[in-house]
Amino acid sequence: MQKMIFIDYDKCIGCKTCETVCSLSHQGRVNPSQARISVVRYERIGINVPMMCQKCQDPVCMAVCPMKAITFDPALGTQIDNSRCIGCKICILSCPIGGVSLDPVNKKTIMCDLCEGDPQCARLCPEKAIEYVEVSLLPYKKRRDGIERLEKFLREERK
Amino acid sequence: MNGYTDKILVVDLTYKNVRTISTQKYSDRFQGGRGIAVALAYDFIPGDVNPLKPENPLIFMTGPLTGTLAPSSGRIDVITKSPETGLLGGANAGGFFGPELKYAGYDGIVIVGEAASPVYIDIFNDDVIIKDAQNLWGKGVFNTVETLRKSDEDVQVACIGPAGERLVNLSGIAFSMRNYAARGGLGAVMGSKKLKAIAVRGTKGLDIAKADGLIGLVAGIQDRIKMMPSYPEYPEWHYKLFEILESDSKSFFGNYEDRVWEDRFEAYENAKRFVKQAEFRRETCFACPLRCWAYINVKGIGGSSIAACQGTLTSLANFSKVKDFGKLWKAYLLCQDLGLDVSGTSAVVAFAMDLYPRGMLDDLWKQEPKLIYGNGDALIDLIKKIALREGLGNILAHGVRKASLAIGKGAAERAVYSKGGLELWLMEIRPFKGTALSSAVTDSGSQNRATYGLCEFYYKSMRKQAEMVAKKLVGTEEAAIPTKYEHKPKLVAIYENLHILADSLGVCSIPFMPVGLELWGQVFAAVTGIETTPKALMLAAERIRTLERLFNIREGLTRKDDTIAERMFNEPLKDGAWKGEVLNREKFEQMKDAYYALRGWDAEGKPKQETLEKLGLA
Numbered sequence: 001m002q003k004m005i006f007i008d009y010d011k012c013i014g015c016k017t018c019e020t021v022c023s024l025s026h027q028g029r030v031n032p033s034q035a036r037i038s039v040v041r042y043e044r045i046g047i048n049v050p051m052m053c054q055k056c057q058d059p060v061c062m063a064v065c066p067m068k069a070i071t072f073d074p075a076l077g078t079q080i081d082n083s084r085c086i087g088c089k090i091c092i093l094s095c096p097i098g099g100v101s102l103d104p105v106n107k108k109t110i111m112c113d114l115c116e117g118d119p120q121c122a123r124l125c126p127e128k129a130i131e132y133v134e135v136s137l138l139p140y141k142k143r144r145d146g147i148e149r150l151e152k153f154l155r156e157e158r159k
Numbered sequence: 160m161n162g163y164t165d166k167i168l169v170v171d172l173t174y175k176n177v178r179t180i181s182t183q184k185y186s187d188r189f190q191g192g193r194g195i196a197v198a199l200a201y202d203f204i205p206g207d208v209n210p211l212k213p214e215n216p217l218i219f220m221t222g223p224l225t226g227t228l229a230p231s232s233g234r235i236d237v238i239t240k241s242p243e244t245g246l247l248g249g250a251n252a253g254g255f256f257g258p259e260l261k262y263a264g265y266d267g268i269v270i271v272g273e274a275a276s277p278v279y280i281d282i283f284n285d286d287v288i289i290k291d292a293q294n295l296w297g298k299g300v301f302n303t304v305e306t307l308r309k310s311d312e313d314v315q316v317a318c319i320g321p322a323g324e325r326l327v328n329l330s331g332i333a334f335s336m337r338n339y340a341a342r343g344g345l346g347a348v349m350g351s352k353k354l355k356a357i358a359v360r361g362t363k364g365l366d367i368a369k370a371d372g373l374i375g376l377v378a379g380i381q382d383r384i385k386m387m388p389s390y391p392e393y394p395e396w397h398y399k400l401f402e403i404l405e406s407d408s409k410s411f412f413g414n415y416e417d418r419v420w421e422d423r424f425e426a427y428e429n430a431k432r433f434v435k436q437a438e439f440r441r442e443t444c445f446a447c448p449l450r451c452w453a454y455i456n457v458k459g460i461g462g463s464s465i466a467a468c469q470g471t472l473t474s475l476a477n478f479s480k481v482k483d484f485g486k487l488w489k490a491y492l493l494c495q496d497l498g499l500d501v502s503g504t505s506a507v508v509a510f511a512m513d514l515y516p517r518g519m520l521d522d523l524w525k526q527e528p529k530l531i532y533g534n535g536d537a538l539i540d541l542i543k544k545i546a547l548r549e550g551l552g553n554i555l556a557h558g559v560r561k562a563s564l565a566i567g568k569g570a571a572e573r574a575v576y577s578k579g580g581l582e583l584w585l586m587e588i589r590p591f592k593g594t595a596l597s598s599a600v601t602d603s604g605s606q607n608r609a610t611y612g613l614c615e616f617y618y619k620s621m622r623k624q625a626e627m628v629a630k631k632l633v634g635t636e637e638a639a640i641p642t643k644y645e646h647k648p649k650l651v652a653i654y655e656n657l658h659i660l661a662d663s664l665g666v667c668s669i670p671f672m673p674v675g676l677e678l679w680g681q682v683f684a685a686v687t688g689i690e691t692t693p694k695a696l697m698l699a700a701e702r703i704r705t706l707e708r709l710f711n712i713r714e715g716l717t718r719k720d721d722t723i724a725e726r727m728f729n730e731p732l733k734d735g736a737w738k739g740e741v742l743n744r745e746k747f748e749q750m751k752d753a754y755y756a757l758r759g760w761d762a763e764g765k766p767k768q769e770t771l772e773k774l775g776l777a
Contacts, residue, residue: 013443013450016255020228020446021377024370030227031262031364033313041255041312043336044305046440046454046464104362120374124228126381126448 222665244579263361320498418735486535
């Protein structure tokens with residue numbers, strides 16, 4: 001059963017805990033610019049958007065990689081083999097959602113590996129804005145969130 | 160070096176050179192942040208300097224936990240000699256600047272000298288360049304940050320607004336578009352150096368001693384923070400705080416003359432409607448679960464982030480008795496953009512609104528709008544005039560005490576302030592004896608650095624909780640009763656220590672206390688690899704506190720300077736839950752005696768030789 005990271009943008013408070021723990025668990029040191037998830041903060045309009053690899057079903061990055069460094073794991077989706085990566089950045093250029101990033105220290109491509117099935121960002125997100133859910137449950141989850149919003153709206157209206 | 164970058168940047172603006180010094184020289188004894196900043200101030204300031212002259216350094220310092228995975232670790236401490244009080248001036252700010260500075264490879268920055276024309280410092284990892292800032296000079300904070308960020312939203316900026324450029328004592332240093340090192344005129348010191356901004360971006364990262372150990376501790380600390388009774392309510396504090404202050408009987412209105420304001424409930428309702436109708440998104444600081452910030456946008460007025468604390472909307476409303484939240488929001492946006500301390504500025508406006516009807520400002524304010532309570536236009540007008548130093552604003556820009564002396568005609572008797580002449584924050588002080596003592600003995604006059612969280616604050620609304628904390632800290636529930644003088648010195652000393660530790664380790668003082676020293680000690684060990692104990696941490700706090708004292712003594716501070724405004728001793732409260740309460744001078748002096756003794760200082764408040772030896776400061 002394939003699982004994915006589900007991000008609820010409304011819940012994100014922009015604390016960057018996800019970036020911090022991502023770099024700490026992968027590199028053993030703190031360096032958010034080496035994180036596989038990145039919270040884009042638009043301070044002037046108060047918007048925080050966590051961005052990361054969405055684990056596409058037909059990954060463009062995999063198709064364009066000249067070194068076949070990107071592979072597809074049935075459970076964890078796209079995975080990158082850093083020893084094969086030559087740092088050509090074509091995957092970054094071609095990713096339609098900005099989910100692939102560049103490690104500024106090693107100058108190689110990095111992408112979410114789902115922490116071998118226990119994503120640390122989801123574990124420590126204080127607002128549960130990041131969750132690790134079954135892909136098949138995604139539409140149900142979205143529907144449930146929609147109903148919650150509608151219910152809240154109706155309740156406010158009746159007040 | 161784990162947790163630290165082991166580099167403190169020293170930027171000389173006069174000679175335009177940049178060098179670094181080692182953090183290690185200071186970190187063993189002073190931890191980081193506030194502790195190291197005080198030690199640097201003590202080393203760099205020759206004593207008796209004019210705060211606005213090149214000799215006065217401006218020191219930014221992060222702690223060992225800043226920018227790590229430790230919850231609420233976005234803090235940076237700023238220390239200099241304050242132009243408002245002539246004493247140690249310090250403020251601590253959250254946000255994202257401190258972490259970014261560390262990722263660039265620096266624990267702190269010491270700015271010395273003075274540039275010939277406006278400059279900003281551009282830091283990208285090892286590249287530290289002093290650049291021309293003539294195009295930024297005169298710009299507001301929002302615009303300055305936007306300009307310096309250009310295409311990279313991760314660039315963090317520390318800057319001043321027009322108020323800092325004009326050396327206003329109520330000016331702070333803005334960290335990007337929201338957090339402020341607000342109090343004591345730090346912005347004026349930055350302005351005197353013609354330093355408009357520091358922009359930093361770092362991609363080098365930070366070494367951690369035990370990565371897995373740190374990750375393992377974080378969930379537990381997050382849980383503790385979420386167990387705070389106020390945690391679920393934080394996002395609503397933007398309007399609820401009015402009623403919380405009321406339920407603790409802490410509020411006052413205007414220039415400390417009224418405990419009751421007839422229109423207050425209408426104002427509270429307006430606050431709620433204002434927040435509910437605005438575009439509202441919850442926000443927070445680096446790695447912090449608290450979300451005490453929010454982005455609020457009001458059609459036709461504008462949007463900005465705001466902290467749900469005593470120093471923002473509540474301060475503006477209760478001091479000025481303005482109940483139109485559209486006007487208050489505009490006033491807040493102006494303070495944020497012009498670079499003013501909202502707390503101090505609203506206190507000064509209330510002071511002017513108190514004097515005006517008494518005829519004391521007749522020759523200084525002849526125009527409309529009338530400077531009276533409730534007049535939102537007057538509030539807005541005066542804020543602009545303070546920032547730009549026009550007319551009456553030019554006098555008020557010095558801060559409440561100095562302004563009161565300049566105005567004369569008995570204005571000094573109406574002025575209310577903390578130690579050194581710094582404005583008090585929004586809280587009635589006469590019934591709260593611990594708060595009064597803390598405001599008088601604190602390093603900088605800033606209650607934000609010493610008093611926040613004192614268990615007497617919430618005695619009225621959460622008595623059981625307050626008593627439990629008092630019992631745990633000083634051994635008796637009685638210490639939680641606001642009006643009791645007994646046991647307050649010890650309580651105050653412990654809270655000061657906790658503030659010092661939070662500010663020195665690089666963690667916000669709000670979650671610092673409920674999490675407890677035991678856990679923070681474990682976090683410190685995981686980050687730095689250096690084992691510690693609560694006892695060792697408290698000893699470090701003692702050392703830092705006494706060094707702060709030595710700094711102030713060198714600046715001429717004596718026992719009689721450890722006090723607050725006379726009115727708090729002479730004018731009993733005339734209404735409300737604390738009717739008749741006033742500070743008793745004799746008992747107040749006794750509290751000081753006991754406090755000095757606890758600190759190992761003599762009757763004049765000077766650290767004893769044996770204390771200096773015990774703390775390694777001799």
